[in-house]
Structure formats: C-alpha cells, structure tokens
Amino acid sequence: MIEVKNLTKSYGNKQAVNDISFTVNQGEILGFLGPNGAGKSTTMNILTGYISSTSGTAKIDGHDILDEPQEAKKHIGYLPEHPPLYLDMTVQEYLEFVYQLKKARQPMKAHIDDICRRVKITNVQKRIIKNLSKGYRQRVGLAQALIGNPEVLILDEPTVGLDPKQIIEIRNLIKTLGERHTIILSSHILPEVQAVCDRVIVINKGKIVADDTAENLSRSLTDDFRYIARIEGPEEEVEKLLNGISGLKEVQPLGQKEPGVYEFSLEADPGSDIRRDLFKRLTERNYPLLGLKTTELTLEDIFLQLTQDSSSDKSKDGGNQ
Amino acid sequence: MLAILKREMSNYFTSPIGYIFLAVFYFFSGMFFTSVLAANTTDITYVFSSLFTVLVFIIPLLTMRSMSEEKKQKTDQLLLTAPISLGSLVLGKFLAAFLMYCIAVSVTVVYALILAAFATPEWMVVIGNILGALLLGAALIAIGVFISSLTENQLIAAVGSFAVMMFILMIDGFASLISNTFIASIVSTLSFMTRYNNFVTGILNISDLLFFLSFAVVFIYLTVRVLEKRRWG
Known part of the structure; x- marks a missing residue:
C-alpha cells in the first residue's frame, strides 16, 4: 500500500x-x-x-x-x-x-x-x-x-x-x-x-x-536489567553486600527513603537475572527487601540499547580476552 | 477550487476585512459620484479616474491574508496535501478576492442607473470604464496574492503590496525622471495608469486588455511557483 x-x-x-x-x-x-x-x-x-x-x-x-x-x-x-x-x-x-x-x-x-x-x-x-x-x-x-x-x-x-x-x-x-x-x-x-x-x-x-x-x-x-531495590538495613553494609552479587554491573545508592530504609539503583549485566540471588543474600543477612521494581525504559534507553546491540556483539569477543 | 473560493468568501464576511473593504470603497466612490452629480453631468468617468488611488490602499486589505495566514496557521498543510492542484488552489484564492472586488465595483452600475434617471449617459463608455476597473483590479489582486505568498506575516504582505502598488501608481512619474529615453520608454510601457486611462476615456484597446490580463496570469503563475518552490526548500 x-x-x-x-x-x-x-x-x-x-x-x-x-x-x-x-x-x-x-x-x-x-x-x-x-x-x-x-x-x-x-x-x-x-x-x-x-x-x-x-x-x-x-x-x-x-x-x-x-x-x-x-x-x-x-x-x-x-x-x-x-x-x-x-x-x-x-x-x-x-x-x-x-x-x-x-x-x-x-x-x-x-x-x-x-x-x-x-x-x-x-x-x-x-x-x-x-x-x-x-x-x-x-x-x-x-x-x-x-x-x-x-x-x-x-x-x-x-x-x-x-x-x-x-x-x-x-x-x-x-x-x-x-x-x-x-x-x-x-x-x-x-x-x-x-x-x-x-x-x-x-x-x-x-x-x-x-x-x-x-x-x-x-x-x-523488556529484557530488563535495571532495577530499583528498596532495602531496610545500614546503607553501607547493604551496598557492600550488593556489590558481591555476581552479574551485577553497577550499584548506585539513591538515599534514605523511609527511616532506616534505603533505595539502590541496580544495573545487571544483560542476560543475567540477579533477582533470586539478590533475595537469597538479603534474607541470609536479614535485610528485608521492601520493594523491587524494574525501571521503565525511556526512549533514550531504547536507542542506546538498539545501537548498543550491534556494537555489543562485536565487543563480546574482545571482552573475554 | 470552488471549496476554497467559498471558504474565502465566507472568511471575508465573518471577519471585518470584507466590510471594511466594501465600506471604504463605497465611501470614496460615493464621494466621487457626488461631485459628478454636483457638476450636473452624465459623465461618470471622474469616479473611475479617481478610483486607482483608492485601490492602492484597499486591495492589499483583500489579499494580505490569502496566502500568508494559511502558512502561519499551518492550514496550508491541509490545502497542500488535499487532492487538488496548486493552480486551482491559487486560482480559488484569487477569484475570491476578485469576486469581493466585483461586489465593490458593482456599485458603479447603480451610479450609472442614477445618472440614467436624469439623462442618458454614454453606455459604451460606462461599460468600458467598468471593464477597465475590473481588469485593473484583477492585475492588482494577482500581485497582492503573490506578495502574500512570500511571507507568513499578513502585515508585511499588506505593507509590501501597498508599496508595490504605490510604485505602480506613480510609475509615470518615475519614467519622466529617467533621462535615457530607451529605458524611460520601457518603464512607461509598464504604466498601469496610461493603460487604465485609455479605458476611462472610452478607448478600448485590445493591447490594454491583454496587458492587464497577462499581468494577472503571470502573477497567479508566479504564486504557484512560490508554493512549488517552498516544497523543495
């Protein structure tokens, strides 16, 4: 048509x-x-x-x-x-x-x-x-x-x-x-x-x-790899704990949201699902996970992702060396 | 084309512009006619010979919006994506302004009839006068529409048209200032006034008729070209 x-x-x-x-x-x-x-x-x-x-x-x-x-x-x-x-x-x-x-x-x-x-x-x-x-x-x-x-x-x-x-x-x-x-x-x-x-x-x-x-x-x-987690516990220790999770690329503290409760922005490596690991580790240390949500992709993210897709395929080989 | 003509006409009468145009035209032509009556003559030509100057002021009123406002309000997007040709678009705009002008000029028929009540006027001269006025108006309107297509500001279109028409009105004066006789003769050939005066004095020259008609056609064509060019910009 x-x-x-x-x-x-x-x-x-x-x-x-x-x-x-x-x-x-x-x-x-x-x-x-x-x-x-x-x-x-x-x-x-x-x-x-x-x-x-x-x-x-x-x-x-x-x-x-x-x-x-x-x-x-x-x-x-x-x-x-x-x-x-x-x-x-x-x-x-x-x-x-x-x-x-x-x-x-x-x-x-x-x-x-x-x-x-x-x-x-x-x-x-x-x-x-x-x-x-x-x-x-x-x-x-x-x-x-x-x-x-x-x-x-x-x-x-x-x-x-x-x-x-x-x-x-x-x-x-x-x-x-x-x-x-x-x-x-x-x-x-x-x-x-x-x-x-x-x-x-x-x-x-x-x-x-x-x-x-x-x-x-x-x-x-929607191959989500970005989350916002709301966790109760001392900020620095939780951050240290989070950093220990494999597959998690970046942890960014977003500050205190409720008394004693902190929010973190988590960025996982594409393809790796960190949610179960995250839950397990937090319960081990008895830091209650009060909320976990995926951040919605903005249009900018989409373009980044779409343009990255082609370049990340190439860089994969280089990254393993 | 008819749809555009119709819309333009209704636009003239829903905005004050149409009324102002007609009022000013009727006022001045009426004034000229009063002096014809006062002079106890059936010679109506005075009305027409004075008309040119008035037209220079009021024709821009008719044409200033025709193209510029469409561009400004982005309604040209509707017109230019509709299944009509640019030619019929411009022609619709031109004819609407011309029709308004005809409504204005038609009042001179009334004047002639009033004169006829006293004594028989020279009908052929009267008809020649009206024809001349219509042709002059057509040429000026085409120029006005063209200038309106060059800008999206109706005020600029109005002032621009006014300036150009003023120049056209005084072109004989300019011609006499030029010492080079060759150039002066070219400039004076372009004189609207000389040609129009032929009609007014009762001379019907085919060349005068074609002169005004071709002016109208050329400027309608140029307007189409302007719209065409804008698409490529």
Missing part, C-alpha cells in the same frame, strides 16, 4: 531523513517511534506530498507522490503535528469545507455526522473551533483526516494534548480504524506504539534503527 524507497531529505548540510526505506501492507498499523527531531514529521510530510524529498521515492497505492500527486493524495488522510484548523469556522463548517476540498463522494451530511460520532465531537459540531480545547481540536483534526474515507491514514502524534481517558479512546478508535485502513502513526511514547501498532519502526537522527513487530521489539526491549 505504501512503498518508500531510499527517501532522503536534507536541509542544507543537515539531513533530516537519511535513506529510509520501508513498505506498509494493506490493513497494517505501522508505528513510527522516535524522539523529537528524529525525522518522523519530515517523513510524514514527504509521504503526504506537503514537502518533497531530496531523493528517493514514495508510492501510495502504486501512485508516486511526486509524479501523480493528486492521485496519490486521494488515498491519504493526514493529521499533521499541528491540526490544520481554521479557527474562525465552526466544526461543521470546517468539515464541510474539507469534504468539498477533498471532493468526497459519500453523502455529505451522513458522512460528517458519522465521523463526528466516531471521534466523539458531535456535541461540539456547532461550536467555533477557536473556542475548543486542545483535546477537541486534536479530534477535529482526526475527523478531518477521516473525511472521504481514505485507504491510508497518516497520523502525526495523534494523542498529543489529550487527557488519559481521551488517549485510550483515540487509541481504541485507531485500532478499529486499522481494520479498514492502512495506518502510519508517529509517537514518542513506547507503550502507545506497542498498544496500537502491528509493526514498529524506530527512527533516530533520520535513520531507521529498528523495524520489527511490536511484540518482538518489546520482547527484546
């Missing part, structure tokens, strides 16, 4: 997108994961024909976005990073305008009403967009993308600015949309991408770092 080949976009010397290639099959929900400035929006802007690539091609349903822009754009619904709303219009007027702009064929009133119901903006349909909250504006933006029922939906950070309840609603909506549409969505939140997408492309500094199913990716990423 979407075919991207060797896409590059450079602004002067800076390469915003660097030789990206991927394909998205019909009915697939693809997640674009990356920190701000990774090139997510640039890629999406190229796919939708808003800007042109420096080199490389992007095809939507077989139509090249540069050679047959109108044909390709017909198949796309796009929600940019900032929803492109005319603040002086009411929601209804705006959606009617988009309907005419896209030359949609569905019966207008029913189509717009149906979309408003799906993104839950029926109650604000007659209000002026200027007076809507960020969350509602975001949903009007999503409604706009859905008009004309395009096969491909490109959503740039669709849940930004929504409250947690709305986020879950929109995620569920995207999932149901995924049954009939091919979707690319971008996010810098890992759990969001995991919750919604079939496949994830991790992008950093304009390059694809990983391209895998959400399951595989999360499996490799």
